[in-house]
């Protein structure tokens with residue numbers, strides 16, 4: 163078998179059993195790799211309604227088919243599980259080297275099940291897989307943990323680990339490798355619930371391609387296309403630090419818990435301002451974009467803080483929700499989140515939610531351990547991040563995410579929980595990007611921004627056509643196009659930033675998969691689209707089995723009733739009014755029932771006939 167390692171590693175932490183499992187050919191043909199394997203194995207192996215933090219849940223770590231090759235920007239990997247934050251299927255994407263290292267170790271994925279009796283880490287090396295005592299690492303941050311593993315096993319070891327947030331079962335804990343994170347949906351929480359501190363891999367680099375010469379030619383072409391693009395130059399120079407300027411200018415930078423869409427003083431967060439603090443850069447395995455910019459704060463209250471980032475979504479989360487333009491605080495907050503192993507998007511949103519409750523008098527200093535949650539108070543935000551990561555005091559409430567925290571607080575707090583299906587959204591305002599709002603509403607993970615939004619088309623990119631960002635009409639077909647496109651990207655697992663550098667993905671990606679694996683169908687765009695649609699429908703079926711349907715494909719009331727407030731940008735007064743109408747059209751195009759359940763015919767058409775029995779009880783639901 164070429165391109166693939168040909169096997170999965172299954173580790174049971176309860177029994178201590180470790181096994182290599184061959185990768186069945188029908189699974190390869192129907193799901194290709196990466197996200198496809200993630201949903202296929204979880205759907206087949208997780209019964210509905212299990213406790214995400216119980217022994218029955220499983221955690222899959224999966225690289226894409228092209229990880230470890232010379233191709234650019236395709237070595238990302240995914241953590242897939244049932245989310246403790248949402249109760250839905252979760253996939254969280256991460257960069258760094260770890261995806262390539264999984265392939266080098268001889269695995270197309272690692273399935274982790276059960277629960278250890280005491281803290282352990284897995285060491286995968288020349289002598290196979292070993293369970294190692296992690297008592298000395300428990301309670302340590304992700305930087306210390308990785309440095310210790312490198313001292314213990316060598317510099318060429320790559321590890322994915324959790325910090326204190328994962329150990330303390332903060333509902334949105336991340337898995338960290340290097341300074342990159344699989345952040346969303348609490349994948350690190352599941353790892354913590356299993357008392358698994360880290361997975362460390364030592365392996366010799368090797369690739370096993372079907373057509374190495376042909377693949378090499380495609381990579382040369384890919385590099386030429388990428389280097390000729392403006393996005394390559396921009397990402398290589400600035401990373402994603404231009405986000406505050408572009409989103410504020412466009413009027414889609416959510417401020418004060420999504421009330422406004424522009425922030426006074428955002429120029430303090432310009433790419434040039436971050437550039438002044440840059441001391442180096444970082445690239446994931448085989449990616450010359452090197453979009454990771456390392457920043458150090460030279461002076462002021464956060465002097466010495468250092469982070470590889472923050473990326474746009476992180477620094478938005480540390481600024482917009484609490485109306486803060488202090489650049490040093492974004493670097494300090496990013497460092498803290500990475501060390502604690504916390505999802506910056508959910509952390510920032512949950513803190514912004516608390517600031518609004520404080521403003522409205524729903525909570526007071528008596529609830530916040532004496533912290534004054536007034537807008538712009540970045541020191542209080544830093545304190546709250548520490549408290550959340552350690553589940554101390556008020557941090558213990560916020561560690562549950564906005565939806566659960568609101569239920570706990572009561573007094574009408576739920577109206578201010580800005581989330582979709584329990585997952586907090588990123589820094590893109592849905593009333594200014596209405597198709598992106600529909601994307602949040604229908605995403606299988608909840609309010610996720612990385613798969614299936616309309617952001618780029620709403621920004622004017624003709625991919626395949628640009629759309630009017632304020633219109634609520636005629637967006638269902640193109641949203642479905644994007645949802646499938648993004649699922650296709652994640653069988654790769656290609657990086658979104660690299661994906662945007664020229665049109666190599668459209669022109670070369672399928673041919674790369676074919677040259678890697680020798681499976682000619684992979685070069686066929688129609689075949690890839692069908693695999694992507696199969697993945698999306700299986701994710702939906704996973705959620706349907708858990709009891710999710712149309713009633714959950716919604717958005718916070720604020721977006722549907724409160725007019726948007728801008729300063730100078732277009733969009734003042736916008737409200738999202740036609741979600742119901744959109745859903746009717748979207749479900750029809752997808753071949754789902756009015757309640758958003760994949761129909762018998764659609765599942766059979768996608769060779770998912772075995773799923774019909776699971777969704778059957780929901781098909782007649784009105």
Ligand code: SF4
Pocket residue numbers: 235236257258397444445446449450451452453454657658659660
């Ligand atoms: S573009 Fe940036 S995030 Fe993406 S693979 Fe390259 S270095 Fe990593």
